[in-house]
Amino acid sequence: MIGILGGGQLARMLALAGYPLGLNFVTLDPADDICSASLAQQIKGNYNNTALLTKLAEKVDIVTYEFENVPAEAAAFLSDKTTIYPPKLALATAQDRLIEKTAFHDLDIDTAPFVEVNSLPDLKSAMDIVGWPAVLKTRREGYDGKGQAVLRQPEDLAKGWTSIGEVPAIVEGFVPFDREISLIAVRSRTGETAFYPLTENKHHDGVLRVSRARPNDAMQTLAEEYATKLLNALDYVGVLALELFQAGDRLLVNEFAPRVHNTGHWTQDGAVTCQFENHLRAILGLPLGATDAIGHAGMVNLIGEIPSSTAVLKISSAHLHIYDKAPRIGRKMGHINLMNQDQAVFEADLQTTLNLISD
């Protein structure tokens, strides 16, 4: 039995990938109507409820999580009672942008310039180091563009510091980038590692819209070098997503997520083994599955609403993945994977899909 902290779409897709391996699942999640409800037992309650964490630990062989804001105390409590992967150190590192960026720096992994900021005067002096424009980011709990402020001119400093809530932060120099890319990496309990082909990503309003697999990309080797350093430094176990910017010949790491990742969803229909199955194989110490792409592949997120299944499924390269959530503006409701061995058909079908969701 596998325990999952969080019962959202990532838990749902972990369960779907795990049943064929003979696994069963239980989630801990405080919410009603979670989208893994039909696929896993739910222990309903908060992540810091020690009675519920104990109950979870007693039911399972191993615990994993689908979001990186798992309270550190919950992870520590669980790790005394059972096995939790990815390891606590990865969680602690991913939860704090300063610790995370410092780890990259210490591992000689290239990043945009960054400086710690604990006050408005800190921010003012930091600008001399990182240069204009820059981005102010809370150290903790930001995601999808929240907890961030863009700084373009001196007047933005005080406004930005107020807007992020005057909490511990970092400021990062803005490097004009050519592409946003990500690397889905996986490391098993046995130390075995595997890497998917790089994914090229397009965001809109801070939310991922489209990913495309880019096998044989010129940046693959360097991205894998970065990921290998990080996986080993963290004694990592599971899937890890490394978010990167390419700026000319430079490859800058933005952040990592210690979990299966939206930019890896294309692997469900576009790779030999999907990221969800490989995450489970990794945490169980099973041999990792092949990560090769099986054709031209990509993904389009469905935000806020889902087009008709008929319209989607008549696109020959399309595979529909619905999360069974109540619709809400800005909510990730599902995604469409596209895979075709013919590049021209793939490109045309991707365009048809994009037209479908922009109607």
Add this chain to the structure above:
Amino acid sequence: MIGILGGGQLARMLALAGYPLGLNFVTLDPADDICSASLAQQIKGNYNNTALLTKLAEKVDIVTYEFENVPAEAAAFLSDKTTIYPPKLALATAQDRLIEKTAFHDLDIDTAPFVEVNSLPDLKSAMDIVGWPAVLKTRREGYDGKGQAVLRQPEDLAKGWTSIGEVPAIVEGFVPFDREISLIAVRSRTGETAFYPLTENKHHDGVLRVSRARPNDAMQTLAEEYATKLLNALDYVGVLALELFQAGDRLLVNEFAPRVHNTGHWTQDGAVTCQFENHLRAILGLPLGATDAIGHAGMVNLIGEIPSSTAVLKISSAHLHIYDKAPRIGRKMGHINLMNQDQAVFEADLQTTLNLISD
């Protein structure tokens, strides 16, 4: 909500394929510990319990089934209250070998010679028509070699008639065949049809052991012609498996199954869209998914026991599918799909897999 009569491994795999489409499932099954239990609600009871059939009909939009021995009365009862696919006519035809073979004959679909047998004298005179050797088969409820007797010499006639229980039967001439093959076909409510590449099958003790996809097989066109006639004659909806023998240039139909089929399991990892998803698309009237193979593909059944996951998953082409059943001699416990775009690797991995299960 989709209702499924039967909650075995086929129901389990239908559910796994259906969740991404946003579907939910309820089964009707009399057994404890069914292997779809974690993936679908279960109404527990017999298939002829009208109160339970009513309860099922009230919960669902549509009912399908995972085995062809659904009582005709249950199908009739359900079809008055909800939609049931594949249609009753397909069920009635598949349940009776005489009706089934007669249907093939009427559609000009080639079969071995067959004669109805209702008594030992019938059987004796039938032998003049079908020739020696021959196979005596009960009209109803035989599967995996049960309810059959091979007739090689005159002494076998009385023995065979007794062994099948002296029930209504047919006797079929034995045609020495070169290959056992099957065609997984699918027809939607809209009339759209699709066909997977032919599958070549090896049985052992009457139970399927190994299937291999055979794209571009010389018999594909004729097999599709047979299937098209049958699908249209039955006004069929869903996946249908046509079991065939090739004897020289002749392609003889043995029987059909009105459901997803063990010889189509390779499509889960070896085709663009698997048979389970296409069955659901068909019964819902959604566009059918592409049926192309994505590489060299095959399947090995796991009978009675499951090798260690570690041993299986270190085979690079292997995908493990466990049914979560208690082990029992002769029981289908799971299967291993193999897929590789490199033929030599596929062949080697298939051999490694076969060695693994024969240990």
